Amino acid sequence: MSVTETPKVASPERKWVGKSVRRVEDPKFLRGRGGYVGDFTLPGMLHVAVLRSPHAHARIVSIDVGQARSLRGVAAVLTGADAAQLCDPMPDFGPDPASHTWRCLAHEKVRYVGEGVAVVVAESRYVAEDAVELIDVEYEPLPVLVDPAEALVPGAPLVHEPLGSNVAYDRTFDFGEVERDFAEADLVVRDRLRWRRSGGQPLETVGSVADYDPASGMMTVHTNSVSFTSYLFMVAGTLKIPANKLDINPLPAGGSFGSKLFATKPTVIAGMCSKVTGRPVSYIEDRVDNISNCDHHGSDRLYDVELAVMRDGTLRGIKIDTIDDYGAYIQFGVGHHGNALAQVVGPYRIGSVQYRVRAVLTNKNQQGAYRGFGSEVNNWMLECVVDKAAREIGMDPVELRRKNFIQPDQFPYFIPTGNVYDSGDYDAVLDKALELGEYRHWRSEQQRLAAQGRHIGIGLITCQERSVFSATEFWFWFDEPGAPVTSMPESVTLKIDATGGVTATLYSCAFWGNSPETMVAQLAAEEFDVDPHDVTVAYQGTNQGLPATGPGGSRTTVMLAGAVKGASGKIKDKARQAAAHMLEISPDDLEWVGGGYQVKGLPDRRKSLAEIAVALHLFKHGFPDEVESGLEESKVYDHPYTTMPSDDRSDLGVFYPFMGHACHVAVVEVDVQTGQVTFPHYAAVHDCGTLVNPRSLAGHIVGGTAQGIGTALYEELVYDAEGQLVTSSFMDYLMPSAMEVPEIAIGHHETPSPYTSHGIKGGGEGGRMMAPAAINVAVNDALAPLGARITTLPMTPERILAAIDAANARPAG
Amino acid sequence: MKPPPFYYAAPATVSEALSLLSEHRESEPRVLAGGQSLVPLMNFRLAHPTHVIDLNKVTELSFLRSDDGRLTIGAMTRQAVLERSAEVRLGAPLLAEAAGMIAHEPIRHRGTVGGSIAHADPAAELPAVALAMDAELVAASGRGERVIPATEFFLGPFTTALEPDEVLTEVRLPAAPGTGYAFVEFSRTHGNFALVGVAALLELDGDRIGRAALALCGAGPCALRVTEAERLLAGASPDGDAIGEAAEVAAAGLTPSSDAHASGEFKLRLTRIYVQRALETALARAQDRR
Numbered sequence A: 001m002s003v004t005e006t007p008k009v010a011s012p013e014r015k016w017v018g019k020s021v022r023r024v025e026d027p028k029f030l031r032g033r034g035g036y037v038g039d040f041t042l043p044g045m046l047h048v049a050v051l052r053s054p055h056a057h058a059r060i061v062s063i064d065v066g067q068a069r070s071l072r073g074v075a076a077v078l079t080g081a082d083a084a085q086l087c088d089p090m091p092d093f094g095p096d097p098a099s100h101t102w103r104c105l106a107h108e109k110v111r112y113v114g115e116g117v118a119v120v121v122a123e124s125r126y127v128a129e130d131a132v133e134l135i136d137v138e139y140e141p142l143p144v145l146v147d148p149a150e151a152l153v154p155g156a157p158l159v160h161e162p163l164g165s166n167v168a169y170d171r172t173f174d175f176g177e178v179e180r181d182f183a184e185a186d187l188v189v190r191d192r193l194r195w196r197r198s199g200g201q202p203l204e205t206v207g208s209v210a211d212y213d214p215a216s217g218m219m220t221v222h223t224n225s226v227s228f229t230s231y232l233f234m235v236a237g238t239l240k241i242p243a244n245k246l247d248i249n250p251l252p253a254g255g256s257f258g259s260k261l262f263a264t265k266p267t268v269i270a271g272m273c274s275k276v277t278g279r280p281v282s283y284i285e286d287r288v289d290n291i292s293n294c295d296h297h298g299s300d301r302l303y304d305v306e307l308a309v310m311r312d313g314t315l316r317g318i319k320i321d322t323i324d325d326y327g328a329y330i331q332f333g334v335g336h337h338g339n340a341l342a343q344v345v346g347p348y349r350i351g352s353v354q355y356r357v358r359a360v361l362t363n364k365n366q367q368g369a370y371r372g373f374g375s376e377v378n379n380w381m382l383e384c385v386v387d388k389a390a391r392e393i394g395m396d397p398v399e400l401r402r403k404n405f406i407q408p409d410q411f412p413y414f415i416p417t418g419n420v421y422d423s424g425d426y427d428a429v430l431d432k433a434l435e436l437g438e439y440r441h442w443r444s445e446q447q448r449l450a451a452q453g454r455h456i457g458i459g460l461i462t463c464q465e466r467s468v469f470s471a472t473e474f475w476f477w478f479d480e481p482g483a484p485v486t487s488m489p490e491s492v493t494l495k496i497d498a499t500g501g502v503t504a505t506l507y508s509c510a511f512w513g514n515s516p517e518t519m520v521a522q523l524a525a526e527e528f529d530v531d532p533h534d535v536t537v538a539y540q541g542t543n544q545g546l547p548a549t550g551p552g553g554s555r556t557t558v559m560l561a562g563a564v565k566g567a568s569g570k571i572k573d574k575a576r577q578a579a580a581h582m583l584e585i586s587p588d589d590l591e592w593v594g595g596g597y598q599v600k601g602l603p604d605r606r607k608s609l610a611e612i613a614v615a616l617h618l619f620k621h622g623f624p625d626e627v628e629s630g631l632e633e634s635k636v637y638d639h640p641y642t643t644m645p646s647d648d649r650s651d652l653g654v655f656y657p658f659m660g661h662a663c664h665v666a667v668v669e670v671d672v673q674t675g676q677v678t679f680p681h682y683a684a685v686h687d688c689g690t691l692v693n694p695r696s697l698a699g700h701i702v703g704g705t706a707q708g709i710g711t712a713l714y715e716e717l718v719y720d721a722e723g724q725l726v727t728s729s730f731m732d733y734l735m736p737s738a739m740e741v742p743e744i745a746i747g748h749h750e751t752p753s754p755y756t757s758h759g760i761k762g763g764g765e766g767g768r769m770m771a772p773a774a775i776n777v778a779v780n781d782a783l784a785p786l787g788a789r790i791t792t793l794p795m796t797p798e799r800i801l802a803a804i805d806a807a808n809a810r811p812a813g
Numbered sequence B: 001m002k003p004p005p006f007y008y009a010a011p012a013t014v015s016e017a018l019s020l021l022s023e024h025r026e027s028e029p030r031v032l033a034g035g036q037s038l039v040p041l042m043n044f045r046l047a048h049p050t051h052v053i054d055l056n057k058v059t060e061l062s063f064l065r066s067d068d069g070r071l072t073i074g075a076m077t078r079q080a081v082l083e084r085s086a087e088v089r090l091g092a093p094l095l096a097e098a099a100g101m102i103a104h105e106p107i108r109h110r111g112t113v114g115g116s117i118a119h120a121d122p123a124a125e126l127p128a129v130a131l132a133m134d135a136e137l138v139a140a141s142g143r144g145e146r147v148i149p150a151t152e153f154f155l156g157p158f159t160t161a162l163e164p165d166e167v168l169t170e171v172r173l174p175a176a177p178g179t180g181y182a183f184v185e186f187s188r189t190h191g192n193f194a195l196v197g198v199a200a201l202l203e204l205d206g207d208r209i210g211r212a213a214l215a216l217c218g219a220g221p222c223a224l225r226v227t228e229a230e231r232l233l234a235g236a237s238p239d240g241d242a243i244g245e246a247a248e249v250a251a252a253g254l255t256p257s258s259d260a261h262a263s264g265e266f267k268l269r270l271t272r273i274y275v276q277r278a279l280e281t282a283l284a285r286a287q288d289r290r
């Protein structure tokens, strides 16, 4: 539920960009015709079930698959040892994959509860699961590592013996004059904060149908995960097939929130099984597979932070020391911390940053992507310590933030890490949030209700929302390899048919619950003056596809906008030449008006796009020789603004430049008897540059805020002392429903980016990047009169009561 | 998350169901009511019934009768019916209030009264209501019919006095006119099982509390009556002290178990708070009713 204020039309020349048009995706999904992977079937298709490890850490002594193999309807049973023969290790962007090798099934030892040990391929999923129960594995349990602090202790048991320790990465970066800023500070505010592991929970799990043709050697895959299209040669490598024999076709996904980003294990498992059986094979994770074995758990961090502050509220420098529990593997390296470094100082003029990250391996499922990709954790940490600073110097938390804002005339603004903030107007967003959040009203309610013994808290936070990553953030951690900047392309093909109809083809962006088709339709409609609902959007498999990356890091809309602009430009050039020829006039005398070209100043001498298109499709011989039939163009659009890091990594270059911003105001009431938190009010104001569709953006904000409420109060992937995942189904992994999510007052502000098509910035991860901070600050505000403060997420009732109890136990004074 | 193979039958009458149960008693037959607990257990392969005997076609078990304030509810009556029925709201408002707290609405449209009571989840609402209201539970088998008082029905977690060949056919509730009532519970999110729930009934006798009935769910191995607290309330003056003391006494001696959602210690704390809140509400309603 939300109340969305309709923004003023930013630019009167735009007809479709900026309008809340109905989403073009909706009719097919509302009619049940989306074609999800569970509905996808091929003749003779077999089904896979995975035997998951019941141990967190154990040596596999032996596996007996005899009984399982002889069950009627079973086509194949493959163990980790078989898989190690059939497949190479999984695609891995980690620090040193040779010493923390990740495979599609565990080989020789298991490293977390839920890790695949063997697979059964059978006529139905039912039979496959029956056979899984018949596999007999003998394990030799090994000591289990659950606590990252214990994993750091020398002599601790090793998750990966070849690595020689459990620390996959440890480095300290200094950006700017850190020691000077701390020496000159009036005071240093210290905080120790704990963000516990949660994860995106898509309604539909990851699934893949693979069909290997032994005659041609072609592996055709249909899956709900295809991002990083440009990197799929790595999957072909894992499957030991030539890259040009792998064709991955996107299916829509019932949600991702990051959790389907380059999710390749189901494809590798299905592909391997199809190769072995010679039949199409479907592997769709069930809920337990997904929660325990999806390779996409979220961040799991402990922070020690120091903030150098002046008495007048000026923030000078920050020292961040973080330990991140990555689980048993580290497929994306510490890219999550690149996301943090992109906006590490928030909207503030903090002049220097020290950042130490230690990536620790333990016996848990590994981290992947979850809405924010680690930057949301930094937002929360920063806002908690900034809020603490306001309390310590006795300054109004709103004024302290305002005082440190980067000012509109300072953009483009380079933060100490080297990344740039392209544009922004933080005061304007704050002012709007104070109004929508009814800030003054709630401050007085807080006082009034305090007299009745009720505990209201108000959390106002101001956070960044970086968008459009460049993959340098995955390798600038190392001195080697010194790769050139990475281009992270996205492509669109636009075709104008003989009647003037527009078809757009995408190369990476399966529907993930976002609105790629609506975005492309609106952007193309803007270029050609057609109704967005008349634009057809199609997806192309990867083998015949163009370079593409996919949704991630809030890049889709910006990158698609660049690609649409480029492809339309080419089409319009050709159409202009054709129209000029048809009208017997110089192309320079034509202008694009109302869906066609017309002679400047002579509105009745014109050719509509349909007239031009039919001529180009059917009557090419009426044109000069160099003109070819048809009207179809593609654009491969590369990252528009990214630069190299310096050799010594004291400057990481530009890698996440389009900087959205938001201010959330959470008003909470805490029942101090039970620790339960409710929301009397919630407001969110976002600035994602030029809006393409205010309503679909509002959907992102509401959904992201709901997930942020989950992160703040409910969601936690709990591993007990034996490394058992206690929360392996939705009975135990709690999520907020419509009943827990308050109505959200949403406001939009528009500060266009100077560097992108239409000035758009990404907005797909907003909400979750802000809500945990806002809610934590609000709860702390409610608990402040009791002398209590909470520093661990999620803030469960028991943790809140423990904080109150601890405050009560402290001697007063 | 697929069940292992099983045989399935869908009888149309209670007697057919009973004969199927006795026919397959050597293997592991189970009746299927709303399926909201049994089917997940089968999908997780935590329950392996060999024969599933579906009661959904046994229409004679789906009814709700009221005579002189006494309610009789057929085992296959859906939980959602309890919330909406005027008879229940009038005759057993405690039951109507508790029913609204079971799971989510769509689950209540499938889940049955008999299923909830026979399943005996320690955190389920209806067993606590049955205890507080002194319900009588009617069980049928090939050997005949017997009536089991609620106080003798719930034996432990997911364990009841029902024999494997018995079907719970109906729930009988005595009339309780003029009583203050309250069902309150703490759950982490709406629709989730309660960590702790409290059913309270309170009659006033002049200026004093007359009879009080108090039952808990979530606080022990199964739903339980807390008679010591009831005795303390009976005859007491309805001020804060008696209620506070009753809350202490109700929680004393309980050792709720820890689970993924809460420690036992926290549940104990909640028990005190929620007994207090239940009694306060029941008292206010009893006073209103006069």
Ligand SMILES: Cc1cc2nc3c(=O)[nH]c(=O)nc-3n(C[C@H](O)[C@H](O)[C@H](O)COP(=O)(O)OP(=O)(O)OC[C@H]3O[C@@H](n4cnc5c(N)ncnc54)[C@H](O)[C@@H]3O)c2cc1C
Pocket: B030, B031, B032, B033, B034, B035, B036, B037, B038, B039, B075, B076, B101, B102, B103, B104, B107, B110, B111, B112, B113, B114, B115, B116, B118, B119, B121, B123, B124, B125, B126, B162, B166, B167, B168, B169, B191, B192, B193, B194
């Ligand atoms: C998401 C979710 C949340 C839930 N939250 C709650 C909650 O908050 N509170 C709550 O109380 N419940 C909750 N439930 C459970 C739900 O209320 C079930 O409906 C109830 O526990 C069982 O009723 P049923 O009719 O579905 O029984 P079934 O699942 O069909 O059967 C359950 C068991 O009882 C036996 N049984 C059923 N009927 C009879 C009978 N007449 N005689 C003998 N044995 C019988 C079955 O053989 C089986 O062993 C929840 C369920 C879900 C899925």
